[in-house]
Amino acid sequence: MHWNSLADFLAMGDHGLYVWGSVVVTALLMIAEPILVVRGRRKLLLRLMRQYRAEGVDRRDHRQPTTRRSPA
Amino acid sequence: MSHRLINWFRYASPQTFYPLAGKMIPWFWMLAAIFGLTGLSIGFLLAPTDAQQGEGYRIIFLHVPASWMSMFIYLVMSFWAAMGLAFNTRLSGMMASALAPTGALFAFISLWTGALWGKPMWGTWWVWDARLTSELILLFLYIGFIALQAAIDDPRRADKAGAILALVGVVNIPIIYFSVKWWNTLHQGASVSLTKSPSMATTMLWGMLLCALACWMYSIAVALMRARTIMLERERHTDWVRTLLAAKE
Numbered sequence: 292m293h294w295n296s297l298a299d300f301l302a303m304g305d306h307g308l309y310v311w312g313s314v315v316v317t318a319l320l321m322i323a324e325p326i327l328v329v330r331g332r333r334k335l336l337l338r339l340m341r342q343y344r345a346e347g348v349d350r351r352d353h354r355q356p357t358t359r360r361s362p363a
Numbered sequence: 364m365s366h367r368l369i370n371w372f373r374y375a376s377p378q379t380f381y382p383l384a385g386k387m388i389p390w391f392w393m394l395a396a397i398f399g400l401t402g403l404s405i406g407f408l409l410a411p412t413d414a415q416q417g418e419g420y421r422i423i424f425l426h427v428p429a430s431w432m433s434m435f436i437y438l439v440m441s442f443w444a445a446m447g448l449a450f451n452t453r454l455s456g457m458m459a460s461a462l463a464p465t466g467a468l469f470a471f472i473s474l475w476t477g478a479l480w481g482k483p484m485w486g487t488w489w490v491w492d493a494r495l496t497s498e499l500i501l502l503f504l505y506i507g508f509i510a511l512q513a514a515i516d517d518p519r520r521a522d523k524a525g526a527i528l529a530l531v532g533v534v535n536i537p538i539i540y541f542s543v544k545w546w547n548t549l550h551q552g553a554s555v556s557l558t559k560s561p562s563m564a565t566t567m568l569w570g571m572l573l574c575a576l577a578c579w580m581y582s583i584a585v586a587l588m589r590a591r592t593i594m595l596e597r598e599r600h601t602d603w604v605r606t607l608l609a610a611k612e
Contacts, residue, residue, distance in 0.1 A: 293408060293410065293412070300407075303418040303419065303421065304418035304419065305418075309419055309482060310419060310421050312479050313425050313475065313476040314425065316472070317425045317472050320471070320472060321472075321581065324465065325584075325585055325588065328588045328589050328592065329588070331589075332588070332592040332595075335592055335595060335596055336608065340608055340611075343608060343609070
């Protein structure tokens, strides 16, 4: 182990702001990216399932196209 | 003499690639975590203080792997773009689109950590020197690629336009890599290169290489995840996607 104390480690020899500023931003971005990808995937799955269901309903409607005309 | 050839083009079809990618993703995540934790432990806990830069040099464990990745992802992206133009395979364009955001992310991390490293060591966040400027151009190329593809509705045309942009931009990669040799830059020369033995302590070198490996695994995992989403989106009118989603319901 290179460090004598936690304070030493956090101070990074007076360069703490720069070192930890790099670490924090890198970590945040590399955590955020996969989360965004997973979210995008979930949204797409929901949209596609809704779309397929709607198409299924459409197809059934086309079989009896005239039944829903306005009652004369 | 009856050994059969593996038909590689079989894997170029999204339908066969989708489940394969799904099986590979957890393994790449696991490797990314193992390499990342080991690399960062070596870099931040074990590696000695740098003689010139004190402790501030530890930014190297993020900066160098991110910079390598930003350049390498661009090369891979251009490779897929070229394959798409040459063979018109569906998967190629999807892979190129899946890689671009991750490449942009690493280009940004490279610039960000570089600025935070430059301030204490050079006294400035930014200079318009060849290395920094060409890396900034790389970030703009990624953003341009993403924006161009987003602006075109037809995915096949978006792929073609993106591919041409990507291939023109490839010229920037050797410029970034050799900029510290070709011009007199504020940025230091390469600490690790293909031709010389590295000019850094072994512990530091190992920490850095492990972090770089972690970035590789991370990039593959994220890009495969994104590629799978793009596949579903683009192939939504096909039977295999319908069957797949019907099974999920």
